[in-house]
Amino acid sequence: MSKKSRLKIQKIMRFIKKSLLYVFLIFFFFIFTFPFYYVFVLATRSYETIFNIPPPFTFGSHVVHNFNKLITQLPFAFNFINSSVITVGATVTRIFFCTMAGFALAKYRFPGRKFVYTLVLLILMFPRFFTIIPLFKMMVWLKWVNTYLPMIIPGMTEAIGIFLMTQFMANSIPDELMDAARIDGLNDFQILLRVVFPLSKPGISVLGTITFIGSWNDFLYALVMLPERIMQTLPVALSSLYLMAEGDFGALMLGNAITILPLLVVFVFFSKTIINNFLAGSVKG
Amino acid sequence: MRMKSLRIIYPLFFLTPFFILFLSFGLFPVLFSILISFHQWKGMGDMKFVGLLNYAYFLLKDQYFWKTIKITLWLLVFGSLTQHFIAIPCAIILNNRLIRGRDVFKTAYFLPYITNTISIALIFNYIFGNNYGFLNFILESLGLGRYNWLINKNLIPPAIATVVNWRYIGWNTIIYIAGLQAIPEDLYEAATIDGANSLQKHINITIPLLLPIIFFAVTLSVIGGMQLFDEPFIMTEGYGGMGGTDNAGFTAAFYIMWQLQRAGRLGRGSAISWLLFLFVLIITLIHRRIILQLQGKEGNE
Numbered sequence: 001m002s003k004k005s006r007l008k009i010q011k012i013m014r015f016i017k018k019s020l021l022y023v024f025l026i027f028f029f030f031i032f033t034f035p036f037y038y039v040f041v042l043a044t045r046s047y048e049t050i051f052n053i054p055p056p057f058t059f060g061s062h063v064v065h066n067f068n069k070l071i072t073q074l075p076f077a078f079n080f081i082n083s084s085v086i087t088v089g090a091t092v093t094r095i096f097f098c099t100m101a102g103f104a105l106a107k108y109r110f111p112g113r114k115f116v117y118t119l120v121l122l123i124l125m126f127p128r129f130f131t132i133i134p135l136f137k138m139m140v141w142l143k144w145v146n147t148y149l150p151m152i153i154p155g156m157t158e159a160i161g162i163f164l165m166t167q168f169m170a171n172s173i174p175d176e177l178m179d180a181a182r183i184d185g186l187n188d189f190q191i192l193l194r195v196v197f198p199l200s201k202p203g204i205s206v207l208g209t210i211t212f213i214g215s216w217n218d219f220l221y222a223l224v225m226l227p228e229r230i231m232q233t234l235p236v237a238l239s240s241l242y243l244m245a246e247g248d249f250g251a252l253m254l255g256n257a258i259t260i261l262p263l264l265v266v267f268v269f270f271s272k273t274i275i276n277n278f279l280a281g282s283v284k285g
Numbered sequence: 286m287r288m289k290s291l292r293i294i295y296p297l298f299f300l301t302p303f304f305i306l307f308l309s310f311g312l313f314p315v316l317f318s319i320l321i322s323f324h325q326w327k328g329m330g331d332m333k334f335v336g337l338l339n340y341a342y343f344l345l346k347d348q349y350f351w352k353t354i355k356i357t358l359w360l361l362v363f364g365s366l367t368q369h370f371i372a373i374p375c376a377i378i379l380n381n382r383l384i385r386g387r388d389v390f391k392t393a394y395f396l397p398y399i400t401n402t403i404s405i406a407l408i409f410n411y412i413f414g415n416n417y418g419f420l421n422f423i424l425e426s427l428g429l430g431r432y433n434w435l436i437n438k439n440l441i442p443p444a445i446a447t448v449v450n451w452r453y454i455g456w457n458t459i460i461y462i463a464g465l466q467a468i469p470e471d472l473y474e475a476a477t478i479d480g481a482n483s484l485q486k487h488i489n490i491t492i493p494l495l496l497p498i499i500f501f502a503v504t505l506s507v508i509g510g511m512q513l514f515d516e517p518f519i520m521t522e523g524y525g526g527m528g529g530t531d532n533a534g535f536t537a538a539f540y541i542m543w544q545l546q547r548a549g550r551l552g553r554g555s556a557i558s559w560l561l562f563l564f565v566l567i568i569t570l571i572h573r574r575i576i577l578q579l580q581g582k583e584g585n586e
Contacts, residue, residue, distance in 0.1 A: 021378050028375065029393045032455060035408045036396060038419070042411065051417040054426075101303045104296035111293075116300060123311055127565075129512045129538065130558045131314035133545050134321060137328060138314065154310035157303040188295040217401035219515050224546065235403040242407055243523045249411075256404045263399050271392040274399070278456075279463055282505070 042253035069251035075230050079237040086151045090215040097156045102165025103196050123159035136224050150225040161207050168203030209277035234259040322555035339556035353537040364449035365510030372454050376461030394455030406519035409448045438533035448516050457502050464498030500576040511565045514538040537561045
């Protein structure tokens with residue numbers, strides 16, 4: 001009898017323990033998701049109801065109104081296009097040039113290879129932020145300010161990309177395959193395009209994920225390089241609307257929701273792949 | 286012979302874009318930045334050589350510099366380092382196979398990390414607002430009163446730190462889950478046989494074996510935390526605000542950006558950049574020392 005009741009107590013204790021773990025997890029679940037829900041709530045609210053007490057918890061009907069406000073206060077279509085072009089441009093070019101450089105470092109033996117690889121590792125540890133001032137000045141000289149170029153060109157051969165692709169190819173593209181391709185009469189550039197690129201898909205997916213999301217979300221660099229309203233990316237445009245005295249808060253939140261939404265949708269569907277890609281991109285880096 | 290020389294030419298050809306971009310946008314800005322930091326320069330016109338005066342000015346005379354370093358370090362501790370104390374327990378729980386819906390939790394926790402800092406700062410500005418803010422509404426309903434989160438100089442740093450924690454806890458959780466999966470399970474089984482409870486197991490097995498990952502994750506946090514700009518910039522009303530009341534949110538990175546975009550003092554801005562970089566190096570080295578020492582201790586036991 002006493003053994004039975006002790007077992008029962010143990011069972012109850014285990015149940016309580018497990019429930020506490022769920023409470024902990026669900027608490028943080030709300031902490032992390034609620035602000036997102038709230039962006040979308042506020043995006044549908046009029047300026048007046050946003051600042052009501054108690055604050056609104058449910059969706060309103062002011063989307064169209066907020067949208068009209070948004071496009072009068074910001075060149076929002078341009079901002080969206082700028083963000084899209086820069087993000088796609090930066091991602092595609094970085095994948096291309098980093099795969100090319102990684103191919104050279106992983107699959108060739110040439111004098112100075114070690115030196116170049118060490119250099120890549122060194123650059124990897126140096127945050128670009130510390131040279132933002134001379135970079136800005138250079139872009140002024142090049143007349144690249146207020147163009148897409150400073151947002152795309154300097155990052156094309158980013159060290160993290162070269163490092164990831166080198167690692168990936170060294171481990172997963174067999175040398176024999178290249179020899180076979182050479183015997184088939186392909187030159188090395190053709191090998192890069194027809195053999196290496198298709199085989200590097202997993203590595204490219206990691207680099208592509210990091211670059212795409214990083215580029216879409218970039219603020220500081222865009223803030224410096226794209227001062228012109230019509231050239232601004234979404235985060236910069238949102239910040240300038242916020243800092244504008246007469247900026248409408250409902251419109252701001254709608255712009256905010258539109259900025260967040262694309263990544264949010266993609267992430268919810270491919271969260272496992274994206275999380276794993278980020279992990280592969282960092283733990284190796 | 287021709288084949289062989291081609292073998293050298295191809296890789297060099299493939300690396301040419303890297304060489305060109307590294308020399309022009311990697312190495313040159315570093316050297317140029319050092320040069321600028323020894324000059325008084327508005328970005329246009331002549332550069333006036335002032336030697337180490339810019340550095341001396343910030344270290345000895347400037348009214349903001351040490352303040353910004355202090356704030357940066359405060360935010361580093363309570364914004365960038367505190368998150369690890371939450372992320373490790375989250376990771377341990379989410380690594381437990383008996384917990385259901387782990388993928389849903391992981392997705393939700395990771396969401397802030399893929400979202401841009403400005404969107405996050407803007408929504409938190411609303412949450413932290415004084416009169417109509419969401420947090421104040423909750424606090425007041427609970428009878429805890431309302432606070433001027435983004436106005437009171439003592440509350441600005443905690444508000445910023447909250448946002449930084451919020452954004453990166455999920456990211457660190459994911460890193461730690463990956464680290465936990467590398468720990469062999471038989472270690473825990475052995476400890477269970479020895480009669481250790483789960484807390485003892487985590488202190489004696491999990492944490493020591495996780496140290497390399499902790500070092501890695503904390504290093505990332507330190508490097509990121511020392512460059513903290515976006516959140517304080519938005520939460521304290523941009524360059525005009527200069528970090529809000531009493532410059533309570535004026536980080537070192539913010540100061541550098543202010544020198545560049547508001548004051549247009551490129552020499553001084555560059556000097557702060559290098560001073561800040563020095564701080565990053567020192568902190569990283571100290572952090573390495575601590576982890577090595579902890580690991581050494583574990584090794585001896």
